[in-house]
Amino acid sequence: MPALALTLGDPAGIGPDITLAAWQRREADCLPAFFVSGDAGTLSRRAARLGLDIPVRICAPEEAAGLFPKALPVVATGIEATAGPGRPDASSGPAARVAIEHAVSLVQAGRASAVVTNPIAKSVMYEAGFSFPGHTEYLAHLCGEPAPMPVMMLWSPLLAVVPATIHIPLAEVPRRLTSELLVATTRITARDLKERFGIPAPRIVLCGVNPHAGENGTIGREDEEIVRPAVAMLRAEGIDARGPAPADTLFHPAARQGYDVVIGAYHDQVLAPIKALAFDSAVNVTLGLPFVRTSPDHGTAFDLAGTGRASPSSLIEALRLARRLAVTDAARRNAA
Ligand SMILES: NC(=O)C1=CN([C@@H]2O[C@H](COP(=O)(O)OP(=O)(O)OC[C@H]3O[C@@H](n4cnc5c(N)ncnc54)[C@H](O)[C@@H]3O)[C@@H](O)[C@H]2O)C=CC1
Numbered sequence: 001m002p003a004l005a006l007t008l009g010d011p012a013g014i015g016p017d018i019t020l021a022a023w024q025r026r027e028a029d030c031l032p033a034f035f036v037s038g039d040a041g042t043l044s045r046r047a048a049r050l051g052l053d054i055p056v057r058i059c060a061p062e063e064a065a066g067l068f069p070k071a072l073p074v075v076a077t078g079i080e081a082t083a084g085p086g087r088p089d090a091s092s093g094p095a096a097r098v099a100i101e102h103a104v105s106l107v108q109a110g111r112a113s114a115v116v117t118n119p120i121a122k123s124v125m126y127e128a129g130f131s132f133p134g135h136t137e138y139l140a141h142l143c144g145e146p147a148p149m150p151v152m153m154l155w156s157p158l159l160a161v162v163p164a165t166i167h168i169p170l171a172e173v174p175r176r177l178t179s180e181l182l183v184a185t186t187r188i189t190a191r192d193l194k195e196r197f198g199i200p201a202p203r204i205v206l207c208g209v210n211p212h213a214g215e216n217g218t219i220g221r222e223d224e225e226i227v228r229p230a231v232a233m234l235r236a237e238g239i240d241a242r243g244p245a246p247a248d249t250l251f252h253p254a255a256r257q258g259y260d261v262v263i264g265a266y267h268d269q270v271l272a273p274i275k276a277l278a279f280d281s282a283v284n285v286t287l288g289l290p291f292v293r294t295s296p297d298h299g300t301a302f303d304l305a306g307t308g309r310a311s312p313s314s315l316i317e318a319l320r321l322a323r324r325l326a327v328t329d330a331a332r333r334n335a336a
């Protein structure tokens with residue numbers, strides 16, 4: 001299979017650090033071959049700052065797998081990044097954005113097997129004119145018209161969660177959370193868990209919105225008027241959906257045995273539990289796309305960039321999961 005395309009991310013963040021650290025662990029951790037889509041200079045400078053003797057080599061995507069054992073392959077985008085570690089700056093926006101576009105075009109052309117993204121800082125990207133909430137929506141846009149509906153899933157062996165609404169203010173959640181959104185999100189989740197993750201009949205819990213899932217409508221109406229009808233619609237389609245389930249009792253060990261994924265109403269409701277349980281091993285996966293995209297679960301961690309203290313664990317899991325899902329997708333395509 002072609003190598004994985006790993007984007008540069010925000011050059012001022014820990015993306016370069018964890019990329020270098022993951023490459024160093026390629027043999028010990030049996031990592032699939034990857035190349036960086038981005039600016040080789042940023043990686044060479046970060047390696048020098050960290051005192052790492054890592055050869056960084058510009059190559060074509062087809063050469064990456066062969067080079068990988070000896071050097072960190074970079075497929076250059078031609079856009080240099082100048083921001084130093086821990087010093088984010090909107091001038092990096094184009095380098096980070098073009099790295100994503102380049103990686104997507106390579107996977108679409110069959111020259112990379114999946115896209116793995118390093119973190120970008122949303123506020124820095126917005127300042128640079130980026131008009132999408134994050135990678136998730138931008139990747140769907142890059143698929144062309146009609147754009148698929150992307151679904152964000154944070155996955156780990158301990159817990160998998162999907163926020164139905166993503167990067168919006170909390171005050172907007174009650175307006176943007178609809179039964180239709182929950183149904184569409186759950187359908188895509190059910191399909192991808194089955195086809196890509198090999199779970200034949202995924203057990204899916206829809207989280208309540210209000211305390212105690214609204215106590216039969218006495219503490220807020222959203223659970224009865226939005227979540228419960230969505231569950232009924234999904235069950236009528238044969239999807240094993242349950243809920244609304246109170247969020248406060250959904251994440252303890254015994255409760256987690258009863259489902260494969262939780263659909264949450266909003267970002268922090270479900271990302272906080274998975275990051276508490278599995279910060280080092282959880283992976284962000286975009287469901288619903290025609291290609292595989294994974295990412296570490298964490299952000300740019302500007303406080304750690306260039307210090308040597310950033311853990312590459314979540315990125316390593318993201319690379320592994322991307323490879324696994326790409327192999328599954330290829331097998332499905334060959335069988336079709
Ligand atoms: N996929 C992506 O592109 C993501 C981007 N972000 C962006 O990251 C920026 C910073 O977000 P924060 O909320 O501060 O979250 P963060 O994940 O960057 O940092 C939170 C805390 O965790 C620590 N941390 C993060 N990654 C670590 C690692 N690999 N090893 C050791 N410690 C680590 C940091 O030092 C910090 O104390 C935001 O602008 C946000 O937009 C956040 C999440 C995902």
Ligand SMILES: NCC(=O)COP(=O)(O)O
Pocket residue numbers: 133134135136137271284295
């Ligand atoms: N909190 C998750 C996150 O920010 C990842 O967003 P995306 O860039 O993968 O869309």
